[in-house]
Amino acid sequence: xxxxxxxPLALLLLAxxxxxxxxxxxxxxxxxxxHTFLLQKLTGIMILAILAMSLDLLVGVAGLVSLGxxxxxxxxxxxxxxxxxxxxxxxxxxxxxLAxxxxAGAAALVGFLSIRTSGIYFIMVTLAxxxxxxxxxxxxxxxxxxxxxxxxxxxxxxxAGYALVKxxxxxxxxxxxxxxxxxxxxFFRMLLASPFGRVVRAxxxxxxxxxxxxxxxxxxxxxxxxxxxxxxxxxxxxAATQYGxxxxxxxxxxxxxxxxxMVILGGMGTLFGPVLxxxxxxxxxLGFESMTEHWLALMGAMxxxxxxxxxxxxxxxxxQVFGDPEPKAEEEE
Amino acid sequence: xxxxxxxxxxxxxxAATDDRPTxxxxxxxxxxxxxxxxxxxxxxxxxxxxxxxxxxxxGAGKSTFVHLLTGHLSPSGGQVLFMGADITHQPAHxxxxxxxxxxxxxxxxxxxxxxxxxxxxxxxxxxxxxxxxLRPAKAYRETxxxxxxxxxxxxxxxxxxxxAASMSYGEQRQLEIGMVLATxxxxxxxxxxxxxxxKEESEMMVGLLKELGTRFPLILIEHDMDxxxxxxxxxxxxxxxxxxxxxxxxxxxxSQAVQDAYxxxxxEAY
Amino acid sequence: xxFWFSLIQILNGxxxxxxxxxxxxxxxxxxxxxxIINLAHGSFYMLGAYLAYWLAAKTGxxxxxxxxxxxxxxLVGYVIESLLVRTLYRRDHLDQVLLTxxxxxxxxxxxxxxxxxxxxxxxxxxxxxxxxxxxxxxxYPVYRLAVSGVCAVLAVGMWVVIQRTRFGMWVRAGASNxxxxxxxxxxxxxLFGVVFAAGAALAGLSGxxxxxxxxxYPGMGESVLIICFVVVVIGGVGSIKGAFLGALxxxxxxxxxxxxxxDFASFTVYAVMAAVLLWKPRGLFA
Numbered sequence: 014x015x016x017x018x019x020x021p022l023a024l025l026l027l028a029x030x031x032x033x034x035x036x037x038x039x040x041x042x043x044x045x046x047x048h049t050f051l052l053q054k055l056t057g058i059m060i061l062a063i064l065a066m067s068l069d070l071l072v073g074v075a076g077l078v079s080l081g082x083x084x085x086x087x088x089x090x091x092x093x094x095x096x097x098x099x100x101x102x103x104x105x106x107x108x109x110x111l112a113x114x115x116x117a118g119a120a121a122l123v124g125f126l127s128i129r130t131s132g133i134y135f136i137m138v139t140l141a142x143x144x145x146x147x148x149x150x151x152x153x154x155x156x157x158x159x160x161x162x163x164x165x166x167x168x169x170x171x172x173a174g175y176a177l178v179k180x181x182x183x184x185x186x187x188x189x190x191x192x193x194x195x196x197x198x199x200f201f202r203m204l205l206a207s208p209f210g211r212v213v214r215a216x217x218x219x220x221x222x223x224x225x226x227x228x229x230x231x232x233x234x235x236x237x238x239x240x241x242x243x244x245x246x247x248x249x250x251x252a253a254t255q256y257g258x259x260x261x262x263x264x265x266x267x268x269x270x271x272x273x274x275m276v277i278l279g280g281m282g283t284l285f286g287p288v289l290x291x292x293x294x295x296x297x298x299l300g301f302e303s304m305t306e307h308w309l310a311l312m313g314a315m316x317x318x319x320x321x322x323x324x325x326x327x328x329x330x331x332x333q334v335f336g337d338p339e340p341k342a343e344e345e346e
Numbered sequence: 347x348x349x350x351x352x353x354x355x356x357x358x359x360x361a362a363t364d365d366r367p368t369x370x371x372x373x374x375x376x377x378x379x380x381x382x383x384x385x386x387x388x389x390x391x392x393x394x395x396x397x398x399x400x401x402x403x404x405g406a407g408k409s410t411f412v413h414l415l416t417g418h419l420s421p422s423g424g425q426v427l428f429m430g431a432d433i434t435h436q437p438a439h440x441x442x443x444x445x446x447x448x449x450x451x452x453x454x455x456x457x458x459x460x461x462x463x464x465x466x467x468x469x470x471x472x473x474x475x476x477x478x479x480l481r482p483a484k485a486y487r488e489t490x491x492x493x494x495x496x497x498x499x500x501x502x503x504x505x506x507x508x509x510a511a512s513m514s515y516g517e518q519r520q521l522e523i524g525m526v527l528a529t530x531x532x533x534x535x536x537x538x539x540x541x542x543x544x545k546e547e548s549e550m551m552v553g554l555l556k557e558l559g560t561r562f563p564l565i566l567i568e569h570d571m572d573x574x575x576x577x578x579x580x581x582x583x584x585x586x587x588x589x590x591x592x593x594x595x596x597x598x599x600x601s602q603a604v605q606d607a608y609x610x611x612x613x614e615a616y
Numbered sequence: 617x618x619f620w621f622s623l624i625q626i627l628n629g630x631x632x633x634x635x636x637x638x639x640x641x642x643x644x645x646x647x648x649x650x651x652i653i654n655l656a657h658g659s660f661y662m663l664g665a666y667l668a669y670w671l672a673a674k675t676g677x678x679x680x681x682x683x684x685x686x687x688x689x690x691l692v693g694y695v696i697e698s699l700l701v702r703t704l705y706r707r708d709h710l711d712q713v714l715l716t717x718x719x720x721x722x723x724x725x726x727x728x729x730x731x732x733x734x735x736x737x738x739x740x741x742x743x744x745x746x747x748x749x750x751x752x753x754x755x756y757p758v759y760r761l762a763v764s765g766v767c768a769v770l771a772v773g774m775w776v777v778i779q780r781t782r783f784g785m786w787v788r789a790g791a792s793n794x795x796x797x798x799x800x801x802x803x804x805x806x807l808f809g810v811v812f813a814a815g816a817a818l819a820g821l822s823g824x825x826x827x828x829x830x831x832x833y834p835g836m837g838e839s840v841l842i843i844c845f846v847v848v849v850i851g852g853v854g855s856i857k858g859a860f861l862g863a864l865x866x867x868x869x870x871x872x873x874x875x876x877x878x879d880f881a882s883f884t885v886y887a888v889m890a891a892v893l894l895w896k897p898r899g900l901f902a
Binding site for chain 1: 525
């Protein structure tokens with residue numbers, strides 16, 4: 014798999030991106046009543062798309078099927094809640110690095126313990142560690158227990174007392190998230206094209222062969238796991254900033270499962286696929302929610318249908334339609 | 347079956363006549379899985395620019411021997427020495443970095459990578475580390491050059507940008523060897539490079555192996571007797587985990603023990 | 617800590633452990649034999665509990681409710697195996713995780729449609745609704761002892777079936793080497809169907825008999841599922857013996873964790889798991 018997308022597909026994705034960039038301009042005209050709601054919804058989806066990309070690095074690239082990824086998302090959010098002064102704005106230049114550092118540390122620790130296992134053990138162990146994180150915030154008084162905690166004032170983004178952006182403004186925050194979302198995408202693209210990314214991609218296909226070539230797979234997997242966890246932490250930090258609220262369900266394994274569904278629905282290992290997956294998944298949820306109060310059953314049916322009918326995800330479909338420049342990876346023993 | 351154990355712990359029989367330096371050596375190498383002894387007290391010498399074939403019936407312990415040599419398995423007893431240094435319990439990735447390049451019995455290329463990308467990945471192992479995140483892999487010139495050199499040597503120059511999965515089986519086997527070359531090895535350990543190949547593909551591969559034999563010490567696990575006799579200078583015969591003979595090809599061919607134990611049923615032509 | 621108090625904790629820990637074993641044994645066998653990682657296994661536990669609550673209210677007898685919920689759980693398990701799980705045998709773990717995750721959503725939502733989102737208590741049957749007095753202040757409910765007894769009997773029964781019967785031989789062969797099952801000329805479809813249904817039945821039964829102690833509530837299946845994953849990981853995937861020891865270990869760790877470190881009670885089991893994994897990354901009996 015090379016780093017290039019087929020040109021028509023790249024253009025399509027760029028067009029979709031242009032829609033996102035321009036939405037705040039034409040949104041009020043198209044949806045005068047629902048504009049603010051949709052703006053927030055799109056912000057939330059882009060945050061989840063960052064989460065999905067970070068999980069794709071693990072699942073789709075490194076072959077590490079984690080079912081505890083939301084723990085890092087939640088931890089990122091909780092760090093903001095814990096580090097924010099009660100009635101004052103936190104300084105983003107302090108809290109964001111601290112939050113990411115804490116998440117990176119947690120991810121490295123969990124990764125160190127989990128990467129010793131493989132296959133089904135890895136799935137179960139990450140699930141269990143994820144739940145451990147959930148209970149850490151649910152059962153203890155750390156930050157409001159099972160009720161969660163509020164972030165009263167959004168972090169301030171200032172240089173020398175001058176506010177660069179006001180995160181409280183929904184539109185500004187939308188563009189901040191959009192910028193980070195695009196930035197994270199290119200960050201991962203850079204990562205995947207680097208020597209590190211090539212090794213990790215190869216590990217996902219055939220770990221033993223990579224070892225035979227002279228690389229220590231455990232080390233590369235650990236670094237990939239830590240990077241993925243940290244970016245998940247960034248997305249959780251953004252989610253906490255957006256809603257001004259954190260609660261233990263951010264860490265719950267349901268949330269990990271949803272992120273996994275986004276990755277698979279979109280097409281794992283493709284990076285743009287999980288982004289599409291996040292959008293389709295969340296928009297489907299929106300649609301189902303408006304149809305019935307038992308929308309979760311419909312989500313369940315959708316998930317099962319994806320597994321049975323669309324094993325390579327939307328990206329697989331798109332790459333087929335737009336002429337994948339190369340055949341996809343074959344199944345390895 | 348009377349099997350004579352001729353593997354003396356110190357020196358193999360040809361030692362007196364061959365003064366090329368020893369590259370790789372095993373001393374009393376043993377691997378037991380529970381009660382089953384897969385490799386029993388194997389002491390062998392592998393010399394500079396020498397093609398050394400290991401033959402033996404299925405289950406003789408050849409593949410286990412390769413795993414022990416390359417760190418994929420840790421031996422239960424004995425030693426592996428590489429350029430005089432003890433590497434017995436080193437993990438596979440370290441052994442590979444030291445310069446013992448190994449190919450696999452089953453084709454083990456990365457199917458979604460191009461030929462070049464496969465070799466470039468292998469060549470990355472020459473970097474001090476691949477924990478490099480910023481510059482794209484394709485911007486590392488020395489890595490690229492090494493990969494191209496390996497592709498050229500293994501005869502896949504014209505297939506450079508083909509996806510591995512789209513190539514013929516024989517070409518994938520060539521690529522497998524190209525990847526080993528791209529790691530910049532000091533010795534090649536090739537596990538059945540001819541397995542599953544058609545006649546034409548085999549001939550091509552034998553030509554490649556001959557060429558490689560002039561540049562590298564070659565340790566060859568192989569079933570194809572034609573190929574073995576046309577390539578190897580030194581032959582080791584393993585049966586039931588034990589080295590029953592080791593020496594110059596001509597001597598082994600004449601050995602009665604080998605005839606009885608192995609060549610007798612498989613290679614009447616000789 | 618005085619003797620009677622310790623005894624109560626040990627009895628509770630063992631009782632919880634035995635109950636976990638019934639659920640985890642199915643999970644570990646379904647993976648060991650069929651190669652399926654089944655996230656929906658906890659849903660059968662929930663199904664059993666809700667059936668016990670609902671049928672006990674309808675029939676007026678918990679015994680009757682438990683007796684009925686067992687075959688119902690088995691049937692539901694069998695149907696799910698033949699409709700959906702069967703398509704997953706040749707797929708990788710990721711697809712299994714997703715499909716069974718989808719099943720959980722459907723199970724949970726069906727539960728909400730049928731029985732609502734409230735927490736329900738279930739009455740202990742009159743015959744067992746008394747306690748043994750230990751000293752002036754402490755007593756132990758007989759129902760818990762009965763649950764331990766039922767679980768122990770079932771565990772022994774399972775052991776007999778697995779060790780002494782032809783079917784058990786298939787199960788053992790399958791758990792140690794999945795390829796062997798087909799090679800032995802065993803009816804794989806039947807074996808898989810029965811194993812999955814039996815696992816579902818055991819989980820359902822556990823949920824049913826635990827209902828009077830723990831009450832029934834939405835999402836109960838998942839908490840059990842995750843603890844059972846911990847049990848299976850500790851014991852080694854596919855190992856019944858491992859599941860048994862793992863379940864007792866977790867049962868006791870959880871019970872004593874609640875006594876000694878109440879703030880971090882939910883933590884103790886994961887700490888035990890992490891310790892075991894550091895020591896043996898593939899579990900105790902893999």
